[in-house]
Amino acid sequence: MRPDDLLALARRVVDQARPGEEIEVACSYGDSRSIRVYDGEVESLTSADNTGIGVRVLIDGREGFASAGSLDDDVVADMLAEARDNAQFAEADPYVGIARPDGVTAVDVELWRDGVNSVSMDDKIALALELERRVRAASPAVTGVRVAGYSDSAGAFALASTAGIEVATEATSASVSVQALAVDGARTQTGYAYDGARDPRDLDLDKVVRRAVAHAVEMIGASKPATATVELVLDPHLAATVVGLVAGTLTGDRVLKGRSPFVNRVGELVASPALTVADDATDPASLGADSHDGEGLATRRVPLVVDGVLQGFLHDSYTGRRSGAGSTGSAVRGTRGLPGPGIHALHIDAGTSGDLEELIARTDLGVLVFSLAGLHSGVNAVSGDFSVGVEGRMIRNGQLAEPISECTVGSTLQRLLLDISAVGSDLTHLPNGVSTPSLKIGGVTLSGASA
Amino acid sequence: MIEQDLLDDVLAVALSRGADFAEVFAEDVRRGSVSLDDGRIESLASSRDRGAGIRVVAGESTGFAHTADLSPRGLRAAAEAAAAAVKGGTATPTKVSGIATTPGRVLQAPEDVAKATKVNLLRRAEEVARAADQAITQVSARYADTRRRILVANSEGVLAGDDQTKTLFSVSCVATGDTGLQTGHETVGLSIGFELFDRYDVEALAVRAAERALTKLKAIPAPSGTLPVVIGPGSGGVLFHEACGHGLEADLVRKGASAFANRLGEQVASPLVTLIDDGTMAEEWGQFAIDDEGALARRNVLIENGVLVDYLWDGMRARQEGRAPSGNGRRMSYRHLPMVRMTNTYLAGGQTDPDDIIASVDHGVYVARLGGGQVNTASGDFVFGMVEAYLIEDGKLTAPLREGQLIGNGPRVLQLIEAVGNDFEMGPPGTCGKDGQGVPVGDGVPTLKVAELTIGGTAA
Incomplete structure (x- = not known):
């Protein structure tokens, strides 16, 4: 199904709106492939068509929603009826509604690459097999590969509404991932890495092999460190994780409900003056780039923190109306759920502190973080309390030292931002759509064995 | 969901290029949910998902294809795609026949319960939680039910089905005090129908969630x-x-x-x-x-x-x-x-x-x-x-x-x-x-x- 066919389908549902009703229909169609290899053989090969439709109906400020995994006429008709019925039971809110066109012109970002279709299945399988082979061959300490895989998808998305919004886009994506194992006496250390691109030919296996192998092999012999106050050195992947946690608390819904540590703090210094953060889906270099948000409004660059000062929040049309700030084009959604404000393509400006090696070299006592565990349970997005498990290597006098595990770092999201002591100059576009340099955060409590 | 003859036919297609094992898994899932937040029933959502996944195994390799199209044409196309992904094997299909199963007992199917009744559960929980203490400043609650019907048929002759109903209720409270905002949750869920609420009183659950949040206001930092x-x-x-x-x-x-x-x-x-x-x-x-x-x-x-x-x-x-x-x-x-x-x-x-x-x-x-x-x-x-x-x-x-x-x-x-x-x-x-x-x-x-x-x- 082409984007225009999808849009026509969405329009047919919207055209059934009764007087006084607002309707928004989002639908998607795509095909995907997924290859998993193990021990030099294809373990599984999946091919699939994926469809979805979500129907939002508003009657007098009351919202109902229904979704389905089929675009068959009978199912689509059922969903419209069900969404209407659901709206009867919701309570009215004057700010609830679909997005209204706001005059912002959408950027032209090309999200489709032909490689997903033109590269043969055999070549894709060969890519996954090569990834596994290279990880196994990279070091005698690698004792196995739990899974190596390749997957890609090509799909179209369309949205139409009674407010006159009509959007149809198409996009491709491809990724590889691998988990290396390194048996270490009675324990097994693991290293996971992945890469993503719009075209399979742009995937960088070298990078993936290096990271997966290093994280497994360098963890051999890991022990629990003594409790201490340390600097955390975060490569771009980990910097994206930590800043992403903060950005997740800057959404309009959290702020309006008082569930963010940053409520009422716009204009204040909330971070190191070295930190500038924006959400920018208009940047074609980011894999999170998109011309439109989940309600069909044009995406735009949304400054969040400039030189450490909080600028504002991420809004969809509902939180934009309710707060008076207006939508920032930040609605995110699948077709199977209601839109809500969120992050598209987080961007942290490069600083002046050099690359990861330089950050390490200028650290007296620190931890180079390989992974953070328990982010879901260990980060309270309301209070900002932060206590998560950490694995990585100690840094002593500018040198990488012993690997550590079974320890935690504790702080708050608020303090982590203020304690950023260096922003690297190694801006990296990550496969998850975040663009960020390495970061260093000072004065963090590492809890391990009692001193 | 799918006629027995068609299952035999699709399994034969799945094995037609040579394989050790083939399977059709069909599923029809309906979900319903109601959420309350910020003093308001925000929205009711419903969803429907129906489709089949076809798996073909040869040696250590698995081919898999899924489709939302349960017509003979859609199922055969998926079977062919799954079969094309693997090589080798000589299994021949055994005609499928049913094995006896006993799906969980449901006294009151959630789909037969009026939406207004579900909405009312959340309102009651909210009212009670807010009344628990002035320090309770926010309440959110959620009701959700799922009915999942599945059918499995494979080339070894297995034909089995199940009908799985689950009902869930959760409530969260935020208490505000000198130590900032603290949250308390309570969740119950069982593989039964709406009779869940004969077992659990939503008001008691709401009070417990509120008490958890209030207790945490007095909490001291955990040791390291x-x-x-x-x-x-x-x-x-x-x-x-x-x-x-x-x-x-x-x-x-x-x-x-x-x-x-x-x-x-x-x-x-x-x-x-x-x-x-x-x-x-x-x-x-x-x-x-x-x-x-x-x-x-x-x-x-x-x-x-x-x-x-x-x-x-x-x-x-x-x-x-x-x-x-x-x-x-x-x-x-x-x-x-x-x-x-x-x-x-x-x-x-x-x-x-x-x-x-x-x-x-x-x-x-x-x-x-x-x-x-x-x-x-x-x-x-x-x-x-x-x-x-x-x-x-x-x-x-x-x-x-x-x-x-x-x-x-x-x-x-x-x-x-x-x-x-x-x-x-x-x-x-x-x-x-x-x-x-x-x-x-x-x-x-x-x-x-x-x-x-x-x-x-x-x-x-």
Whole structure:
């Protein structure tokens, strides 16, 4: 199904709106492939068509929603009826509604690459097999590969509404991932890495092999460190994780409900003056780039923190109306759920502190973080309390030292931002759509064995 | 969902290029939910998902294709795509015939309950929670039900179906005080229908969530360091699910990604530990009649008196080992391949009075409720959030503690269990994630004492 066919389908549902009703229909169609290899053989090969439709109906400020995994006429008709019925039971809110066109012109970002279709299945399988082979061959300490895989998808998305919004886009994506194992006496250390691109030919296996192998092999012999106050050195992947946690608390819904540590703090210094953060889906270099948000409004660059000062929040049309700030084009959604404000393509400006090696070299006592565990349970997005498990290597006098595990770092999201002591100059576009340099955060409590 | 003749026909197509095994998994899922937040019923959502996944196995390779099109044309196309992905094998299809199953009993189907009744549950919960104390400043609540009908047919002649209904209710409160905002939650869910609310009073659940939030206002920062830890009954089961159960899944064991590989018959835990996975546990969140490969649910003892006696198996791994499946082949939806998954996983109750267990600790932490966690199945290292915890001083529970993390290693914790209480309980309903697939699971524990665990708190 082409984007225009999808849009026509969405329009047919919207055209059934009764007087006084607002309707928004989002639908998607795509095909995907997924290859998993193990021990030099294809373990599984999946091919699939994926469809979805979500129907939002508003009657007098009351919202109902229904979704389905089929675009068959009978199912689509059922969903419209069900969404209407659901709206009867919701309570009215004057700010609830679909997005209204706001005059912002959408950027032209090309999200489709032909490689997903033109590269043969055999070549894709060969890519996954090569990834596994290279990880196994990279070091005698690698004792196995739990899974190596390749997957890609090509799909179209369309949205139409009674407010006159009509959007149809198409996009491709491809990724590889691998988990290396390194048996270490009675324990097994693991290293996971992945890469993503719009075209399979742009995937960088070298990078993936290096990271997966290093994280497994360098963890051999890991022990629990003594409790201490340390600097955390975060490569771009980990910097994206930590800043992403903060950005997740800057959404309009959290702020309006008082569930963010940053409520009422716009204009204040909330971070190191070295930190500038924006959400920018208009940047074609980011894999999170998109011309439109989940309600069909044009995406735009949304400054969040400039030189450490909080600028504002991420809004969809509902939180934009309710707060008076207006939508920032930040609605995110699948077709199977209601839109809500969120992050598209987080961007942290490069600083002046050099690359990861330089950050390490200028650290007296620190931890180079390989992974953070328990982010879901260990980060309270309301209070900002932060206590998560950490694995990585100690840094002593500018040198990488012993690997550590079974320890935690504790702080708050608020303090982590203020304690950023260096922003690297190694801006990296990550496969998850975040663009960020390495970061260093000072004065963090590492809890391990009692001193 | 699909006629028997058509199933035979599709399985024949799936085997037509040569294979060892073929399977059709069809699913029809309806979900409904209502959410209340910020003083308002925000929205009601409904969803419908129907489709089939077709799997073809030859040797160690699996071809898989799924489609939302259940017409003969759609199913044959998927069967051809799955068949084209693998090579070799000489199986011939056996005509499918039904095996008897007993789906869970549902007294009141949620789809027959008026939406207004569901809305009213949330309103009552909100009212009561707000009235509990002036410090309760925010309340949110959610109701959700699912009816999942599945059908499995395979080239070995299996034809089985199940009809799985689940109902869930949760309420969260935020209390505001001098220490900032603190949250309290309560969740109940069972594999039954709307009669869930004959068992549980939503007002009592709301009061409990409010009390949890209020208690935390008075909480002190959790200590950091290595201390004895007593885990209360119920929610602590998630620790054994994550830190031990995953390591007993045959697919991870086979790939050397488990701390329990090659250890059958060994004393892997304290003799007080008996760990069981039981898909037949009536009404529990992880219960079903058949797994997603058509095998009957079973009760499987994994660790008995500290000795590792068995792993968990799906059909593929069981066939490789020439043994019967254990009823642990599960998948998130027809869009996913099945793999080895837990059902209801629990540590069996012991002999000790829970009060005596607490009294045996001079200085430690009592974890009344454990939250979500993360585990590295290969190393067994885990991190779990403490949602509700108290300091133990001189054998007594004293100050409530703010949130913190429990850090440890699954296999080592099993060795460090010093006491097991006689007060076994199942914990709240859970969703287990593995390789991107979430499935409903239950878990439980009695009160138990771990000689030492690392606590990552925020106390200076």
